[in-house]
Amino acid sequence: MKEPIRPSACPGLLRIVQALDGGICRIKLAGGELSAEQARAVAHAAEHFAGGVIEATNRANLQIRGITGSHPAMLEGLLAAGLGPRSSGGDDVRNLMLSPSAGIDPHMQFDTRPLAEQILHSLQHRERLHELSAKFAVLLDGGEALAMHEHAHDLWLAPLLLDGETWLGFGLAGCPGTALAAVPLQQGHALAIAVLERFLDLASPEQTRMRHVLGTVSAEDFIAPLAVTLRLGPFAINKAGTDRLGTYPQRQAGKVFVGAAPPLGRLGPPMLRDLARLAEQHGDGTLRLTPWQSVIVPNVDTQCAPRLTAALDALGLLCSAAEPLAHLVACTGSDGCKKGLADTKADARLLATLLPHPQAVHLSGCPRSCAAAHVAPATLLATSAGHYDLYLRDAGQPGFGALRARNLDLHAASDLLARLPTEQHR
Structure with missing residues (x-):
């Protein structure tokens, strides 16, 4: 098999990556959707070929942890259930996020699923697009209230009403907020493919993400040669909001x-x-x-x-x-990851009992931030078993934000978190 131009250490359906607790198989779900039969296939694989741990990821996928020994039978069962293509190149680039309520949300401006199916088909079957990094990600938003607007994507698309018609605004290397330009809705597929191919035209093998290319080429120059009907922005994207529980x-x-x-x-x-x-x-x-x-x-x-x-x-x-635990995010931690400095899952469960009110907190075992694709209002970064540095989100600071306190145990961290202003509880 031809070596990928941008090799990845990320797990995939066909790439089992080893961790401290065994192999990890990541199943990329089309639009986050899983049929009952597919769910049973994943459960069977986790039970018979791994340690019985299944994780929901922050990209609306599933992954199986603790895989031991060889795994052809496991992979064949997952493939037979329709959980991915048989080529690793096609599987790697299936990073298209939709709202979980696509097609059913009362606030949606259009049903994103037909367009998503077109884009996913191209990602899986156009060999040139297999040159994209396994981390390169696209967001397709339909104006739903249940939508993730905090994850940064290499390309994002969201609806705009212009002259009484629905257009697709889009932006590069960021989150939906202000669109760089817009195209008619029927040109959404052509736009997505044109942007991906333009990225590949400009990117060196070391440039795996859109932000890397935009460090050398302006966004305006990037989109200038795209062979689609462009209406230049900026256009503000409206955001509604619904809780996921x-x-x-x-x-x-x-x-x-x-x-x-x-x-x-x-x-x-x-x-x-x-x-x-x-x-x-x-x-x-x-x-x-x-x-x-x-x-x-x-x-x-x-x-x-x-x-x-x-x-x-x-x-x-x-x-x-x-539920306090519903607001906490924790990576695998030292229980399953060599880089983890603390057992973040167990610590999160304890922290949930200590906080006086529900509060959004991210516990990370190392600086890689595998469990959260966006910066949480408060982050506890492990320094050793049961001890963390506390960071608070700050748009003017890189990474997790502003360092508030060092080397806290969980009781001290909960006391300090409880005293934060109300706006930082969310």
């Missing part, structure tokens, strides 16, 4: 979607099988993973939502934003 009405009459979160993004095979069963009993037999390491069950009859919520709660999922 709880029950919310759908665009379809009489239907709701219900959101819940496995604690700290981890779920075992029995929980995933039970989720699949509940999706079949109460919804349309599908689950949607979210970039908040949670899951939603779509297309639920309104009157069934209370029973479904009770069943999700009985499985051990977090169903309410009032």
